[in-house]
Amino acid sequence: MALPIPLPALSALLLTLLCIYKFLIYPLFLSPLSKIPAAHPLAAVSSLWIVYKRYSFCELATIHDAHQRLGEVVRLGPGEVSVNCVRGGIQTVYGGGFEKHDWYPNMFTNYGHTNMFSMITSKPHSIRKRMISATYSKTTLQSSAALAAQSHSILHSRFLPLLTRLASSNEPFNIFPLLSAITMDFVTCYLFGLSSGSNLLQKEEERNHFLHLYHCRRSYNFWPQEMPRMKAWLEWFGVKVVPSWVGDANEEIEKWTMGMVEGAERVRETGVEDVADSPTVYAQLAGSMVKASSSSSPSKVEDPTPETERLQIASELLDHLAAGFDTSGITLVYLIHCLSLRPKLQSALRAELLTLSPPILPSSSSPNLPSPKYIDALPLLNAIVQETLRLHAAIPGPQPRVTPASGCKLGGEGKEFWVPGGVRCSAQAWSLHRNGEVYADPGEWRPERWLVEEEDGELGKKVRFVCEGEMARWWWAFGSGGRMCVGSNLAIYQMKMIVAAIYTCFTTSIVDDEGIEQCDLYTAPPRGNKLMVKLEAV
Incomplete structure (x- = not known):
């Protein structure tokens, strides 16, 4: 008769399986972002690679190279994408009024005030x-x-x-x-x-x-x-x-x-x-x-x-x-x-x-x-x-925004990808301005x-x-x-x-x-x- 698995061991096993699903299986195969070309083999499961590129002062060149290889929308991390197009890109994200990422107040606050x-x-x-x-x-x-x-x-x-x-x-x-x-x-x-x-x-x-x-x-x-x-x-x-x-x-x-x-x-x-x-x-x-x-306007946000x-x-x-x-x-x-x-x-x-x-x-x-x-x-x-x-x-450089809770479609005609809410997305002038089909x-x-x-x-x-x-x-x-x-x-x-x-x-x-x-x-x-x-x- 098989001995029952001890509760601590069962808990550890379930936690391990949950982590494998959350950090490997879901981002690699089930996430809506899994359909977007990854700029790096680790992009689906970790942001460490793009964080290192930022630390090494080569983020712009890295993202530009990824767009040159992979197209208008690329995945930079488990919850981050970059766009390099007008329709389905900057028109949707910036013209659509997506909220800013908390990257901004981290750096551009003065006197303790935004x-x-x-x-x-x-x-x-x-x-x-x-x-x-x-x-x-x-x-x-x-x-x-x-x-x-x-x-x-x-x-x-x-x-x-x-x-x-x-x-x-x-x-x-x-x-x-x-x-x-x-x-x-x-x-x-x-x-x-x-x-x-x-x-x-x-x-x-x-x-x-x-x-x-x-x-x-x-x-x-x-x-x-x-x-x-x-x-x-x-x-x-x-x-x-x-x-x-x-x-x-x-x-x-x-x-x-x-x-x-x-x-x-x-x-x-x-x-x-x-x-x-x-x-x-x-x-x-x-x-x-x-x-x-x-x-006394109701639109006043503070006093x-x-x-x-x-x-x-x-x-x-x-x-x-x-x-x-x-x-x-x-x-x-x-x-x-x-x-x-x-x-x-x-x-x-x-x-x-x-x-x-x-x-x-x-x-x-x-x-x-x-x-x-x-x-x-x-x-x-x-x-x-x-x-x-x-x-x-x-x-x-990139101008980070966050996709709305309802999600959105990014990419040009025939190359659209569904992106869920809460995803960091950005475009960069460096790449937009170097489109050879627009600027000879x-x-x-x-x-x-x-x-x-x-x-x-x-x-x-x-x-x-x-x-x-x-x-x-x-x-x-x-x-x-x-x-x-x-x-x-x-x-x-x-x-x-x-x-x-x-x-x-x-x-x-x-x-x-x-x-x-x-x-x-x-x-x-x-x-x-x-x-x-x-x-x-x-």
């Missing part, structure tokens, strides 16, 4: 976006007297004199920090006003210190972003995977930003004497927050104390200035790198820029800049900026792909900038849907102003571009953090 970018759910995001989106509309930017005055001061009092000195010295210099400085000055002056914003162009020591603080943290982003629980667990045991000085750098950046917040508040309380000192975005956000706090409200405003605006200066500075360094390799294209751009009235000249005594509408209408300048944002998107020779920087030549009556032929059709649909430099970059118009505005200021009267040539390749990161600056150029006056 901001619009790091809010997971749509409702608080929509409330915050309604408060400030009007200040970033193209119409507002192009008609803003404050921004016009700020731009004139930054270009004519800070940037052009600096360019003139650099050109006369005939010495090579690293242009990347200067681009970071001027984009920071543009953004913070629009946020806080000229007197309260930064002046990194003229304050070299402050510029170098801030950029050191900002960039030194980059290699330590993995743990708080991808493995926050593991990080906390290791620290509980006394193992520091992120040095304490990273936290010190974050605190110093927050303190620096709070100084500008306080300056803007003083201007707002005492009144604006000079239109350039208008804290446009701060005033709009602070006024909207006060109004929302006093509202913050004055100090909490102050920190929420600071968190929001720190996110805006960080994203606004970093991404535009990265884009500009690649734009200048590509133009520096093409002297004839520089000449063509200069001829176009000289049609502006008034042109942006170092010696100009004009109190005005050319109309932003005229700058925005220049076809070659448009094409150069558009193509740089395509090939060298400053944020080329996708690895080549070719601004002419955005230009068409057409007849213009008796005037003969003219060139027109065109952003439409499949190329426009696959272009994803600022994301799409309700969560796309709120500051995209300001980014384009400042980049065009800066390019016009440089190439109207100067030429650039490369002295040293070692390390110009983009980092394989969510935000992707040059690996070497430099581009050594020579500037010559025309």
Whole structure:
């Protein structure tokens, strides 16, 4: 007679079988995701392989290679997929308003408070976006007297004199920090006003210190972003995977930003004497927050104390200035790198820029800049900026979302896959922008792909900038849907102003571009953090 199996042994056996089913049989054969091509043999049963790729700074290249081999939808883990298509891809996920993954608040929270970018759910995001989106509309930017005055001061009092000195010295210099400085000055002056914003162009020591603080943290982003629980667990045991000085750098950046917040508040309380000192975005956000706090609307999500409200405003605006200066500075360094390799294209751009009235000249005594509408209408300048944002998107990495509880279908026609709720899904601009069926020779920087030549009556032929059709649909430099970059118009505005200021009267040539390749990161600056150029006056 067979002896009964002891209860502990039976429990262990059942637990083992349950684990085999849950972690092997179900994900490999029964999960709806099992029908999606796996980017790696372990993808169905473990996320460790893609986590390691992220840790090793090769996530973008790995995902791109998987799409090249396997198609529009690939499986990255037991509960994660990547999409690389418009229909059934970014239209469904981002146009459909899927909620954000908790990856965002893990990394993009300031002062202990979430901001619009790091809010997971749509409702608080929509409330915050309604408060400030009007200040970033193209119409507002192009008609803003404050921004016009700020731009004139930054270009004519800070940037052009600096360019003139650099050109006369005939010495090579690293242009990347200067681009970071001027984009920071543009953004913070629009946020806080000229007197309260930064002046990194003229304050070299402050510029170098801030950029050191900002960039030194980059290699330590993995743990708080991808493995926050593991990080906390290791620290509980006394193992520091992120040095304490990273936290010190974050605190110093927050303190620096709070100084500008306080300056803007003083201007707002005492009144604006000079239109350039208008804290446009701060005033709009602070006024909207006060109004929302006093509202009895049922849509109100919280009733913050004055100090909490102050920190929420600071968190929001720190996110805006960080994203606004970093991404535009990265884009500009690649734009200048590509133009520096093409002297004839520089000449063509200069001829176009000289049609502006008034042109942006170092010696100009004009109190005005050319109309932003005229700058925005220049076809070659448009094409150069558009193509740089395509090939060298400053944020080329995945934008994680979570599929809704009801599930969804992902993939193009004939290649659809059912994906259940709660699955992490994402697309990345790096791959969308390298679709050879949409962009001929996708690895080549070719601004002419955005230009068409057409007849213009008796005037003969003219060139027109065109952003439409499949190329426009696959272009994803600022994301799409309700969560796309709120500051995209300001980014384009400042980049065009800066390019016009440089190439109207100067030429650039490369002295040293070692390390110009983009980092394989969510935000992707040059690996070497430099581009050594020579500037010559025309």
